[in-house]
Amino acid sequence: MKKTFTKVFSAVLVSATMLAGLTAEAQQTTLASANTDKKADAKADSTITTTTTVKPAAKQDPAAWVPTRRLWGYAFGDLYFNQHTDGANRGPETQYNGTPGNRNAFQFRRLYLGYDYDINQKFSAEVLLASEPNANTGVNGTTNIQNGDNLVDGKMAFWIKNFNIRVREIWKGTDLVVGEMSTPGFALNTGNSNAPTSLSEATWGYRFIEKTITDFHKNNSYDVGAALQGTFDPSTKNFGYVFMVGNNSQSNLLAASNPSTGFYKIFYGDLWGKFLDKKLYVDIYADYVQTGAGTATLGETAHNMEKIFVAYNTKPLTVGAEVYTQMFKNGVTSAAHGTQNANALGLSFWAKGNINAQWGWFGRYDNYNPYTNFDSAVPTYTANTTYGNYSPLYKEQFVTAGLDFQPAPKIHFSPNIWLVQFKDQRAATTTGHVPDGHDLVYRATFYYTFGK
Incomplete structure (x- = not known):
């Protein structure tokens, strides 16, 4: 089927x-x-005598289409001080996993270089290069980190994050996009289109501080595939949808290391709406992908997510909440219970506001449980999912807060704190139990945008 x-x-x-x-x-x-006819008319007009009354030229339609040719980019990073490191080195999905205690450094965390090009009124293309390097976590810099976007010699590298073509208005209010693109999981980067502008990342507005909770725990932010991005009310764009089919490979080539790619497709669906004079945003999202056909000892594997995001926007204050559940089919195996489905639950709450024209503030709290039906008496679980860095053992709580200074539009300087706390779900008397631990980082973050 x-x-x-x-x-x-x-x-x-x-x-x-x-x-x-x-x-x-x-x-x-x-x-x-039409252009040929205009030239002919102009030639004929040149023979008219000065006594002839010439009609004034028609006023140009202010809504006339203007093609986009835009080179743009942004960058963010920090001067960070890693005040405390978790002794068990947990949280492999976090930015500071493995960074030694008391380490301090200037670091870029993301560099974007993009180009948007309108081929004509119907077709447009998007290109985005990204570099998102990891910190060198070797003690005294003696060990180079070559994963992420770090080259063998420790230099930063660009890679292709988006490369797609958009067909505008395949029917009224709906665009078709083919290629490598942002998914509707939490962010879409394309303006001047029928894509939503009210998803969680854009509304949170502080990606330069930290990812949204679903991005933090590795939901796909981009993928290679095809998507329909549409609005149900094209004139007002208060309600819309996204339906996408992808490889579940992000920017990676199809590889045997990921058994789902090339054999199974991931399906993304999103419904979004703006209410109360566009002050209230509601976004409902789901995805599904089969990741393995199963073996004699392990049944079919798959994972799917359901999420709701709600935000209320006012001039002095914006608040948001994001809640999701994710099921990993046959996701864990233990000696006590055999193979079971694993259900993860994530909750995120945040608020932000303005102090004056140049200063703002923000705060956020996340709670993540990777396995809600965990048996605390079982010492060892084996994860069967290909989902990045998944472990059923440890709950996480994340907190960030800070100030945002904008001396000019599109330029930010932000002092902030970044904290993740880890809690072992196994009973304290269970073999292998690890005491509670945390990573605490103090940062002076900078962020600037150019070209858009």
Whole structure:
């Protein structure tokens, strides 16, 4: 059934793209004909005597289409001081995992370089290069970190994060996007389109401080595939949807190390709405992917997420809440219970506001439980999922708070604290139990944007 659906969906996308291309070609032909007629009219007008009254030129439509040719980018990083490190080195998904205590350094955490290009009124292209390097966590710099975006010699590297083509208005209020693109999990980067602008990352507004909770725990932020991004009310754009099919590979090539890629597709769905004069945002999201066909000892593996995000926006204060549950089918195995489904639960609450024209503030609290039906008496669980850095053993609480100084538009300097606390779900008397621990980092963060 899944294979049949994928084939049908692919055929529809190809047909829609061809139809859009023919429409664009027809529009261009009409425009060329109109231009030829204008030149002929101008030549005829040159023979008119001075006594002839010439009609004034029509005013240009203020809503006339203007093509986008935009080179843009942004960067953020910190001067950080790692005041305390978890003794058990937990939290492999965090930025400071393994960083020695009392380490301090200047560090870029993200550099973006993008280019947006309108081919014509129907088609546009997006290119985005990214570098998101990890800190060198070797003691005294003697060990180089070569994962993430660090080269063998320790230099930062750019890689392709987005590269796609957009077909605008394949029907009124809906765009088709094909290629590598942002998913509707929490962020979409494209403006001047039918994509939503009210997802959790854009509303939180402090990605330069930290990812949203679903991004923090490795939900796909981008993928290679095809998507429909649409609005139910094109004139006001208060309600809309995104439906996407992807490889579940992000920017990686298909590889045997990830058994899902090339065999199973991930399905993303999102419904969003703006209420109360666009002060209240509501976003409902779900995804599903099969990751393995199963063996004699392990059944089929899969994971799916359901999430709701709500935010209320006022001029002095914005508050938001994000809640999600994620099921890993046959996700864990233990000697006591065999193979079981694992259910993760994440909660995030945040608030932000303005002190004056240049100063703002923010605060956030996350609570994450990777395995809600954990048996505290079981000492060892084996994770069966390919989901990045998943461990059923440790609960996490995350806190960040700080100030935001904007001396000019699109420039931020932000003193802040960053704290993750880890708690072992096993009973204290259970073999292998690890005492509570935490990572605490003090940071002076900078962030600037150019070109958009």
